[in-house]
Amino acid sequence: xxxxxxxxxxxxxxxxxxxxxxxxxxxxxxxxxxxxxxxxxxxxxxxxxxxxxxxxxxxxxxxxxxxxxxxxxxxxxxxxxxxxxxxxxxxxxxxxxxxxxxxxxxxxxxxxxxxxxxxxxxxxxxxxxxxxxxxxxxxxxxxxxxxxxxxxxxxxxxxxxxxxxxxxxxxxxxxxxxxxxxxxxxxxxxxxxxxxxxxxxxxxxxxxxxxxxxxxxxxxxxxxxxxxxxxxxxxxxxxxxxxxxxxxxxxxxxxxxxxxxxxxxxxxxxxxxxxxxxxxxxxxxxxxxxxxxxxx
Amino acid sequence: xxxxxxxxxxxxxxxxxxxxxxxxxxxxxxxxxxxxxxxxxxxxxxxxxxxxxxxxxxxxxxxxxxxxxxxxxxxxxxxxxxxxxxxxxxxxxxxxxxxxxxxxxxxxxxxxxxxxxxxxxxxxxxxxxxxxxxxxxxxxxxxxxxxxxxxxxxxxxxxxxxxxxxxxxxxxxxxxxxxxxxxxxxxxxxxxxxxxxxxxxxxxxxxxxxxxxxxxxxxxxxxxxxxxxxxxxxxxxxxxxxxxxxxxxxxxxxxxxxxxxxxxxxxxxxxxxxxxxxxxxxxxxxxxxxxxxxxxxxxxxxxxxxxxxxxxxxxxxxxxxxxxxxxxxxxxxxxxxxxxxxxxxxxxxxxxxxxxxxxxxxxxxxxxxxxxxxxxxxxxxxxxxxxxxxxxxxxxxxx
Numbered sequence: 001x002x003x004x005x006x007x008x009x010x011x012x013x014x015x016x017x018x019x020x021x022x023x024x025x026x027x028x029x030x031x032x033x034x035x036x037x038x039x040x041x042x043x044x045x046x047x048x049x050x051x052x053x054x055x056x057x058x059x060x061x062x063x064x065x066x067x068x069x070x071x072x073x074x075x076x077x078x079x080x081x082x083x084x085x086x087x088x089x090x091x092x093x094x095x096x097x098x099x100x101x102x103x104x105x106x107x108x109x110x111x112x113x114x115x116x117x118x119x120x121x122x123x124x125x126x127x128x129x130x131x132x133x134x135x136x137x138x139x140x141x142x143x144x145x146x147x148x149x150x151x152x153x154x155x156x157x158x159x160x161x162x163x164x165x166x167x168x169x170x171x172x173x174x175x176x177x178x179x180x181x182x183x184x185x186x187x188x189x190x191x192x193x194x195x196x197x198x199x200x201x202x203x204x205x206x207x208x209x210x211x212x213x214x215x216x217x218x219x220x221x222x223x224x225x226x227x228x229x230x231x232x233x234x235x236x237x238x239x240x241x242x243x244x245x246x247x248x249x250x251x252x253x254x255x256x257x258x259x260x261x262x263x264x265x266x267x268x269x270x271x272x273x274x275x276x277x278x279x280x281x282x283x284x285x286x287x288x289x290x291x292x293x294x295x296x
Numbered sequence: 297x298x299x300x301x302x303x304x305x306x307x308x309x310x311x312x313x314x315x316x317x318x319x320x321x322x323x324x325x326x327x328x329x330x331x332x333x334x335x336x337x338x339x340x341x342x343x344x345x346x347x348x349x350x351x352x353x354x355x356x357x358x359x360x361x362x363x364x365x366x367x368x369x370x371x372x373x374x375x376x377x378x379x380x381x382x383x384x385x386x387x388x389x390x391x392x393x394x395x396x397x398x399x400x401x402x403x404x405x406x407x408x409x410x411x412x413x414x415x416x417x418x419x420x421x422x423x424x425x426x427x428x429x430x431x432x433x434x435x436x437x438x439x440x441x442x443x444x445x446x447x448x449x450x451x452x453x454x455x456x457x458x459x460x461x462x463x464x465x466x467x468x469x470x471x472x473x474x475x476x477x478x479x480x481x482x483x484x485x486x487x488x489x490x491x492x493x494x495x496x497x498x499x500x501x502x503x504x505x506x507x508x509x510x511x512x513x514x515x516x517x518x519x520x521x522x523x524x525x526x527x528x529x530x531x532x533x534x535x536x537x538x539x540x541x542x543x544x545x546x547x548x549x550x551x552x553x554x555x556x557x558x559x560x561x562x563x564x565x566x567x568x569x570x571x572x573x574x575x576x577x578x579x580x581x582x583x584x585x586x587x588x589x590x591x592x593x594x595x596x597x598x599x600x601x602x603x604x605x606x607x608x609x610x611x612x613x614x615x616x617x618x619x620x621x622x623x624x625x626x627x628x629x630x631x632x633x634x635x636x637x638x639x640x641x642x643x644x645x646x647x648x649x650x651x652x653x654x655x656x657x658x659x660x661x662x663x664x665x666x667x668x669x670x671x672x673x674x675x676x677x678x679x680x681x682x683x684x685x686x687x688x689x690x691x692x693x694x695x
Contacts, residue, residue: 007526007528007532008529010528011526011528011529014526115357120358120359122359122549122577122581124577124580124581133560133561140560140562142560211525215553215556216552216553216556216581216583217525217549217553217581219359221359221523225524226525256529257528257529257532260532261529261532261533264517264518264519264533265519265520265527265530265533266491268520268530
């Protein structure tokens, strides 16, 4: 039981980290950025490339990994900004369907673009987080898992503080409420949207490096499934709501963990996406999303 | 200030249905392109003096992309040898390769391209899940298929005239697996698959044989969904039954992750993997230290086949690299096709099928060839490999 909960929370924290980017972008410009999972993949690959370059640097692999993590967040963040500038901004006034199609196209472009450089075969990370497990309440937990979770939670808390406490965050929330009015109040809407893409993509990139170092295997299609899972997590928790999204990630992880145990591994995705449908029909605002009454 | 929530009800709902609509739009577009290809082609079939085209649907991209080139090279080697001796029926052979990406939809499109190119015999097929939907595509044109690598029982279960397997089938692989597990003295065996046709087939066939007639007991069965990174829920649920041997029948990408995650969870027993997992990458992904006690059921490869040294030498000379898995089977598929065309004295599909059924004692890597009534090998030729220094080497020939 404890093991199931731990498994779920661990996977869930990855889902949550990726889902935040989805949620933020949706919250601000109402775009489902389907290329978001591929930014996670891009993060994993740029981390792989950076580790290949800096791999020989002395100072321990964990330190190297941390430096690479920060650099990768920068790379993934800038890629997100570029993606928004090239693919989404020109379409900002266009119907939402055009944006959605563009997002799907951008996703394919990223996947097969990486394939050109990295090849179709899976790659194995040069630095691996291996550790012996300690038993806590009957669950086997490794120090590496704990470190990864602490990093993930730290990133999420930082983001929350940024959105809730800083001027930048206030501008983001204002745009979410009404972009036109924000513009008239003197907020540089384009800059804030760019920044949102930067933060969301950086978080996805960080998750990519962490997954690469922990699981060891990366390939150019790895972003697809996690993208869908992150979307599901965001919907379950309440898309557009940061705390809800984090909660949604953890809930999804737990759901998968328990459904696998009860019904067998083939039911894992059935459960995950079944819940997506359930939430969309019964409570589309998600767990923490609030129903806003229409004022006439 | 509390962050206002965005009303999402109608928008999300719309967006989701749009995704569905979008996907079906793509599917329709893909299908219609395929149809066009089929219509546009056909003219080359009438050409009786040009080369005889052998079509090959194999993964050149996607998750199994590294297998494609091995198969292509193996087939090309046979074609060059036959052409050097004057070809078949006075005509040269030509290999036409299409990428099926190990994906059912892509495979059907690729097969239609091969049909349009005037393929006489199909000598491809690696992923069973992708090969299955191509059976009717070739069947409609009476094009015989000699499948070198895909080996799900479902391929022959429909008892189609034109489908021949020159690789051991899933049931033969299951027999080999149980034989090895019994020999190893395993007590409780857990069987895991990846939900694909090929993998599920072997897993089910193996599970049935466990616990019967002196075979080790069955400790449960679990399926994973390919493409994920974290299989800890599966690992936890399988370990509850305390197996001392785990048989993984899927491909190496998930296999490597599973072996690693089982070891991290404290599993001390051994692993047996199916032929789809036989790749050096398996151990790389699992981590070098985790290669210990990993065995595999595998059809014979050049390295594990006695007397293949000269063949390996000519392969190396031509392509400058070591032959990989299924290069021998692909080589054999082309030779069997050529032999059948020669025997039939025609490129007519029905005549070639009759010739294939009549083959008796034609020498291929797995031994003299004679098809069973099911169009499978009468002797399967599965062997057990073990991991030494990160590579798979022959462990037991199960003779």
